[in-house]
Amino acid sequence: MKAPTIDYLAFAPILATLGGSLLVIAFALARASFVQRVVLPGLALVSIAVAAAFAVITWETGDQTTIIEGALAVDALALGFSLLVYAAGIGAIALSLRSEIARDAGRGEYYALLLASITGMTILVAAENLVTLFVGFELLSIPLYVMCAAAVRDERSLESGLKYLIVGSVGSATLLYGLAMIYGATGSTDFAGISAAIGTGVDATDPLLLSGIALAITGLAFKASVAPFHQWTPDVYEGAPTPVTAFMAVATKIAAFGVILRLFDDALLSTQLQWGPALAALCWVTIIVGNVGAIGQSSLKRMLAWSGVAQAGYLLAGIVVGTRLGAEAVFFYLAVYLLMNIAAFAVVIARERVSEHGDGLRSLERLGEASPWLAWPMTIAMLGLAGFPLTAGFFGKFQLINATVSGSYESLAIAIVIGSMISLAYYLRVIAVMWMSPREIEIPAAPGRASRKVRPAEGWSPEAGAAAQPEVTAVAVLCAVLVLAIGIFPDPLFDVARDVGSSLAGFL
């Protein structure tokens, strides 16, 4: 045995965000206002930018390799999903800049935890080994539990943090037990070793292996909020501070589906006949439960949470088929999902800070007249999530349906279509609230409790509207423009998705 050689260039993206996290923690000890307000978020942004730059450089070389004795993969799949996570991180930092949450929780801790979570996600999507998978999974989760509780003065935030911790830990423990059984069946923690063992020494229907796969699916389903393991989602999304919700909704889903893709479509591909039908059933349940749950929600955050459950169902369809086309569709859809959700959450944050209705649907009333710069991004995001043509969401769903049909899982294509039809009910209502006068539409009654009292940060007045928070509006507009741009010229993103799909070697 000898010491492992480490390719530090290929490892650089992960080191950059991890180092950024440590630097932020160290700088956080300085109490000066300039450091707290400018240096800490700046440092966080710079470390993400450096990580993204290293990821692009490594991608350009086109190498498909593993580093650190096969613990981490450096391929287009890992780098592509990492870049999506970085985009979500930059969005989350922009949305947190003027949020009182970061100030209350301590900016240093807040940004350091965010960077730690990003590091965990990039480790997770690069995991080539059950141990790295679990480490990435936990490094992603534990900082998020704390961030959900970041609004230390808000009881609902603390409660959502504890709830997420308990549910998330049950998921982790289940995943761990599943991984232990997979290791027990195959005698290897390496993905390559597992996939080599199945078919040679171990039967694809080995009970121990299948029980392990079932438990691993359950554990990952908790994190990706796949029904019936989704019950925590609306509660936690609603209770957590909105910038954290935005990050969690987008980045966790990217990381979870990235690892599901690698685990199932690479390590366990030869058992596809066994897990395929099970995942297909989960996919159906998730699409129906998510879409039906979203109808009638009067809180935008809860509505987006349920919609996230439904979207997890669509994404699962791309995993089930176990083809390269499916993997490409999953990546494409996640990229689009990222833009649409960040746009929507940016608008929610902008309104929540000034409206007496908090994150309620009513906070959007007549937004079309009051501030079109917020109303248009929200409109585009909702149309995109519903899958309208000329938005990126259309191509996303088209890709998924295409993948399911050519993978002869036509029933899942039907599920996606039915789900999209149901989803019009709640997506279009948001648009109606913004553009039509209140008398013409019916808004569901607010829930029994008073909406959260929002204290706008200093220097704001409701009248100032969008102009007072330029970075939030900018994020919303930028994402909406990209959704439209991809909806009209999807080819560049298709090419990237093809590159990502090609890094899974098992497909024919």
Added chain:
Amino acid sequence: MLQAYLPVLVFVALGVAIASLFASVNRLLGPRRPNKVKQEPYECGLPSDVTKSFRFGLSFYMIAMLFILFDIEVVFLYPVAVQLEAFGVFALVETAVFVALLMLGFVFVWRRGALEWK
């Protein structure tokens, strides 16, 4: 092929049976003399209602939590110790980096005043 699943069935059945046995044997055999204190959610004896006069020993929890973290991290030194001969200088550098990171955590905790006994 179905026979291959028999061990799983036995496995699950055993797990469920023994778990529910352990979970219910207390209820079946144990004496039940409920009183107010026993009904409270904190089964370890902490009062669950916080009265105004109650002083919460926050420092105790802080120190305990920090202790768990720093205590358990040392487990990472164990594999290094086992393979010290084989890894040589690499192990030394890794250990130095690891301890430096722990130090950063310690300095942070210390400067933020989490170690002050209030």
Added chain:
Amino acid sequence: MSITWFVVLSAVLFAIGLFGVMTRRSPLVILLCLELMLNAGNLALIAFARGHGNADGQVFALIVMVVAACEVVVGLGLIVAMYRRRMPIDADAASELRG
């Protein structure tokens, strides 16, 4: 000695932990049960490592121990924060968010 009994024991521990998480009301006891579930996974890993005669499972178990400690400390921290705000420490009463 066969590893079967160790694996069965770990399954039993996992089941007890899961049962506890689902039925107990106090977050502290829920955290204890979560530890039980994670450590059941550890026992299974070590048993399988013995069965296969390689050390991968043992290394995995070492890492899980650290992760479990982090999780519990975060959980305790949240409970302490809730306690300081005089919130009811009862998983059933924590129902501000429901629906």
